[in-house]
Amino acid sequence: MRRFLSLCALALLTACGGxxxxxxxxxxxxCTIVSERPGWLRDMQRAERRWGVPVEVQxxxxxxxxxxxxxxxxxxxxxxxxxxxxxQSTAYGYSQALDGTWDEYRREAGGWSARRDRFxxxxxxxxxxxxxxxxxxxxxxxxxxxxxxxxxxxxxxYLRGTYRRKAxxxxxxxxxxxxxxxxxxxxxxxxxx
Numbered sequence: 001m002r003r004f005l006s007l008c009a010l011a012l013l014t015a016c017g018g019x020x021x022x023x024x025x026x027x028x029x030x031c032t033i034v035s036e037r038p039g040w041l042r043d044m045q046r047a048e049r050r051w052g053v054p055v056e057v058q059x060x061x062x063x064x065x066x067x068x069x070x071x072x073x074x075x076x077x078x079x080x081x082x083x084x085x086x087x088q089s090t091a092y093g094y095s096q097a098l099d100g101t102w103d104e105y106r107r108e109a110g111g112w113s114a115r116r117d118r119f120x121x122x123x124x125x126x127x128x129x130x131x132x133x134x135x136x137x138x139x140x141x142x143x144x145x146x147x148x149x150x151x152x153x154x155x156x157x158y159l160r161g162t163y164r165r166k167a168x169x170x171x172x173x174x175x176x177x178x179x180x181x182x183x184x185x186x187x188x189x190x191x192x193x
Contacts, residue, residue, distance in 0.1 A: 023068035030059055030183040031190035033068070041192060043120035051127030052134075056187060057144045058123050060180035061151060064172065065096040070117040094122035097129075105129070126151075133158065144180035145173045 026032040034041040044055040062068060070093055090099040093116025097105070102125065106114050109128045114121040133139045133150040137159055141147070150158035152169060163169050187193035 027063055027068050028182075030056065030186040031192065033059065034187070034192050035190075037119075040119050040123075044123050046120070047123040047127035050124065051131040052141045053127045053130045053147070054142060054180075054184070055193070056180045056183035057130070057142065057147060058126055059183045060144050060176045061126060061148055062094050062122070063179055064148065064176050065091075065151075066094050068094065070094050070119065070122075093117045094119055095126050097122070097125055101129070143177075145177035148173045148176040 024033045024036040041055070044058050047053065047058060048055055091097065092099075095116060097116050102114075102116060105125045105128050106112050110121060110124060114125070116122060116125075129151060130139075130141060130147045133147055133155050134141050136155050137146075137150055139146045139150055139158075146158070149163045149169065152173075153162045153166075157163070163173070184193060
C-alpha cells in the first residue's frame with residue numbers, strides 16, 4: 001500500500017509540474033522562456049560568466065538544435081524507406097551534443113555526472129565548445145552565425161570552410177544570428193539583459 005501511495009504521489013507531482021524536458025510555451029520569445037524557466041536563465045548566466053558566450057547566443061543555438069526539448073534526438077535512418085537502420089547520429093539533448101564530444105567535455109570541463117538532458121549541463125557544454133571555437137578559430141563569442149557554423153560542422157570543418165558548400169547551412173546560420181539578435185532585444189525589453 002505504501003508503494004502504491006508513493007507511486008500515486010509521484011504521478012500527481014509529475015502531472016502537475018509538467019515535464020522538465022518539455023519546451024516553454026513560446027520558444028520565439030526570450031522573455032517567455034526565462035519567465036517560465038527562471039532556472040534556465042541562471043544556468044545561462046552562469047555559462048556566460050564561465051565561458052563568455054552571451055545568453056542570447058546560447059538561446060538561439062538551442063532553439064535551432066533542439067527547439068528546447070531535453071530529450072531531442074536525430075531522426076531514424078531507413079533502408080529502402082522501411083527498414084530501420086538506427087539514428088542519423090548520436091546527437092542528444094538540448095545541445096544535440098555527439099557522444100564523443102560530450103565525453104571530451106565531461107573529461108575537460110563538465111565532470112562525469114553531466115547529462116545532455118539537463119539544461120544547465122547542456123548550456124555549459126555549449127559555452128565550453130564555443131570557447132574552444134573562439135580559441136582555435138578566432139570566432140567572436142558574440143557571432144551566433146559563425147559559432148553555429150563551427151558548432152554544426154565542427155571547429156576543424158569550420159577552419160576548412162566545409163560550410164561554404166552548404167547553402168542550406170548558411171541560411172540556417174543566418175537564421176540563428178537573426179534569432180540571437182531578436183532574443184537580445186527581447187531580453188533587454190523585459191529587464192533580463
